[in-house]
Amino acid sequence: MLGVDRLRSFWRTTLGPKLFSAAGWMVVVYLSATMLLQYDKDTTDVSGAAFVIASILAALAFTYAGVVSDGDKDDATYAGERLSQGAMFFLMSSLLKYGTITIPRQLLALLPMTHATPGGKSALQLLVLLLQAFLFLVFMSGILVSQLGYKVLGRVLMRRMSLRGKDDYFPPE
Numbered sequence: 001m002l003g004v005d006r007l008r009s010f011w012r013t014t015l016g017p018k019l020f021s022a023a024g025w026m027v028v029v030y031l032s033a034t035m036l037l038q039y040d041k042d043t044t045d046v047s048g049a050a051f052v053i054a055s056i057l058a059a060l061a062f063t064y065a066g067v068v069s070d071g072d073k074d075d076a077t078y079a080g081e082r083l084s085q086g087a088m089f090f091l092m093s094s095l096l097k098y099g100t101i102t103i104p105r106q107l108l109a110l111l112p113m114t115h116a117t118p119g120g121k122s123a124l125q126l127l128v129l130l131l132q133a134f135l136f137l138v139f140m141s142g143i144l145v146s147q148l149g150y151k152v153l154g155r156v157l158m159r160r161m162s163l164r165g166k167d168d169y170f171p172p173e
Helices: 002-036 044-067 070-110 118-161
Strands: none
Touching: 002 118, 044 070, 044 118, 070 118
16 A cells, blocks of 8 residues: 555656646647648638737736735736737737748749749748748747746736635635
8 A cells, every 4th residue: 555655646746747748748739730730721710819818818917917916916927928928929820820821822823933843833832831830930939938927827826825725715705
């Protein structure tokens, strides 16, 4: 029984959170890559939704920073700044995704000779691939920065909740 308790403690403190975190990040990277690298489909709604969510959380963090005590004000402001930065990254990735959809069509319409020459078509494909790689990096930067802001804001909220006591979730009447 002692071995099982030690194994459970080891799982809870070291291995479990790291394994779940690594699995979560692998899923995020895989889904981001498959979503963003579909250059012929319009997937701007995903980065647009991420922009809206990060913007709303940033507004909530800044509002919360205005009413919280001085000790937590800096952390809440920092969380709002990180969430705002993540929202800007998401907006940039949405614009880049729109660019990867429209730039090839515009260039093909302007330069009719790119259909005839294989070099022109491969240069266009290289341009789209470079834009997609940059788009992936910008989107992942938005996820990382927003996750940092979300984590800091969560720590502030948990610290404030612990001031109420263990089982006192509702204010006294």
